[in-house]
Amino acid sequence: MTDVLTEQEEAVPFYPMERGGSCPFDPANQLAALAEEQPITKVRLWNGNHAWLVTRNADLRAAISDRRLSCDPRLPGFPHVTAFVETRRGDAPRTLIEMDFPEHTTYRRMLTKDFLYKRVEAMRPRIQEIVDGLIDRMLESTGPVDLVAEFALPVPSLVICELLGVPYDDHEFFQIRSNVLFARDATAEQAMKAFQELAVYLGGMMQKKAAQPGDDLTSRLVAEQLTTGAIGPDSLVAMLILLLTAGHETTANMISLSALTLLQHPEQMAQLRDKPEMVPDAVEELLRYLTVAQSGARRVATEDIEIGGHLVKAGEGVILAFDTANRDTSVFAEPEVFDIHRDDTGQHVAFGFGSHQCVGQQLARAELQIAVRTLVQRVPTLRLAQSVDSLQFRKDMAVYGVQELPVSW
Numbered sequence: 121m122t123d124v125l126t127e128q129e130e131a132v133p134f135y136p137m138e139r140g141g142s143c144p145f146d147p148a149n150q151l152a153a154l155a156e157e158q159p160i161t162k163v164r165l166w167n168g169n170h171a172w173l174v175t176r177n178a179d180l181r182a183a184i185s186d187r188r189l190s191c192d193p194r195l196p197g198f199p200h201v202t203a204f205v206e207t208r209r210g211d212a213p214r215t216l217i218e219m220d221f222p223e224h225t226t227y228r229r230m231l232t233k234d235f236l237y238k239r240v241e242a243m244r245p246r247i248q249e250i251v252d253g254l255i256d257r258m259l260e261s262t263g264p265v266d267l268v269a270e271f272a273l274p275v276p277s278l279v280i281c282e283l284l285g286v287p288y289d290d291h292e293f294f295q296i297r298s299n300v301l302f303a304r305d306a307t308a309e310q311a312m313k314a315f316q317e318l319a320v321y322l323g324g325m326m327q328k329k330a331a332q333p334g335d336d337l338t339s340r341l342v343a344e345q346l347t348t349g350a351i352g353p354d355s356l357v358a359m360l361i362l363l364l365t366a367g368h369e370t371t372a373n374m375i376s377l378s379a380l381t382l383l384q385h386p387e388q389m390a391q392l393r394d395k396p397e398m399v400p401d402a403v404e405e406l407l408r409y410l411t412v413a414q415s416g417a418r419r420v421a422t423e424d425i426e427i428g429g430h431l432v433k434a435g436e437g438v439i440l441a442f443d444t445a446n447r448d449t450s451v452f453a454e455p456e457v458f459d460i461h462r463d464d465t466g467q468h469v470a471f472g473f474g475s476h477q478c479v480g481q482q483l484a485r486a487e488l489q490i491a492v493r494t495l496v497q498r499v500p501t502l503r504l505a506q507s508v509d510s511l512q513f514r515k516d517m518a519v520y521g522v523q524e525l526p527v528s529w
């Protein structure tokens with residue numbers, strides 16, 4: 121990578137673009153303008169490489185479902201999100217998100233049973249208990265409290281720990297490492313160390329589950345897939361790391377930003393309090409409006425392919441931007457407006473689209489619906505204890521969010 125850019129290079133916009141503007145929930149101004157002007161455009165990445173950025177909803181859906189776009193980070197031209205992902209590409213076991221058909225289908229099938237709608241519905245009473253317990257504890261204090269640390273993070277963390285059979289007492293250990301893995305500016309060494317420490321931890325967990333199985337996903341994967349040889353130990357560790365990290369980074373940030381969004385829209389918050397049956401629709405709108413997966417889906421073309429009227433050549437990287445696709449004016453009326461009554465949220469791609477669409481989406485929906493409904497009903501006087509301007513947003517993370525959210529009631 122050179123420090124001095126040629127004029128031609130400078131003309132290629134850098135991605136990800138810095139968020140700014142007056143609304144912390146909007147994509148970067150420059151990104152929004154690009155999406156308006158060009159459906160697909162070349163961008164420059166952290167390592168100086170170029171990739172195509174796909175910004176429109178219909179193009180994203182068509183391209184992401186096309187098998188000529190590969191998820192394999194080992195292929196030349198892959199638009200790595202960080203130095204770590206690039207460094208790790210060698211022989212390291214890949215996670216689900218980095219596999220193509222048919223390998224991807226085989227591994228994904230190992231998980232689908234546990235994330236089926238019916239299974240997740242059966243988890244609702246326990247999720248409700250977790251949410252109520254955290255709110256009880258919060259209300260015991262006189263406030264203000266940080267809603268991220270006291271509520272938004274522990275909800276998905278407790279849920280994923282129970283699902284995987286990982287002791288919640290260790291949450292600090294894996295939350296710190298998970299944060300490093302999601303930081304765009306973590307060095308390859310830092311991220312590699314975090315990954316390896318998680319791998320050792322989860323490898324030990326797998327051995328414990330082999331000796332003493334419990335009623336949890338890790339035990340089931342060990343018994344049904346590892347011991348039968350369907351998955352190797354390193355690949356299973358990589359799968360567990362993905363579940364543990366993806367399972368709480370995304371949902372935690374959605375919960376805290378959802379609370380902030382509703383506090384910024386008090387009439388809609390009051391409507392949800394009066395009509396809790398509106399919560400599922402409101403959650404879909406929150407997913408669309410906030411689109412926390414702000415680094416988009418990363419792929420590389422294995423053959424020449426046309427996207428949005430442009431020829432993308434074999435070997436070129438492609439980034440499918442969920443945030444602009446969720447603000448596409450040809451799909452959503454006044455997309456910049458947060459409106460829990462809109463009837464077009466079904467078109468959102470906050471969980472991705474196609475075969476890699478989020479495997480944990482039913483679980484995330486259940487957690488978000490219960491967290492939002494319980495918070496607005498049980499803490500009707502909830503308010504921000506600090507001005508929005510003074511909040512620190514996670515602009516430099518693969519998943520958008522707010523660092524701390526001090527609230528009173």
Ligand code: HEM
Pocket residue numbers: 216217218228280362363366367368370371374412413416417418442469470471472473475476477478479480481483484
């Ligand atoms: C609101 C919360 C969540 C959001 C916004 C979200 C978003 C996403 C997105 C956009 C993708 C697709 C990425 C791509 O195509 O490159 C994805 C995939 C995935 N998510 Fe989520 N996710 C959430 C919660 C969860 C939870 C709770 C879990 C697990 C417990 C989870 C596990 C996964 C896994 C394993 C994949 C890879 C699926 C595959 O490649 O087949 N996610 N998620």
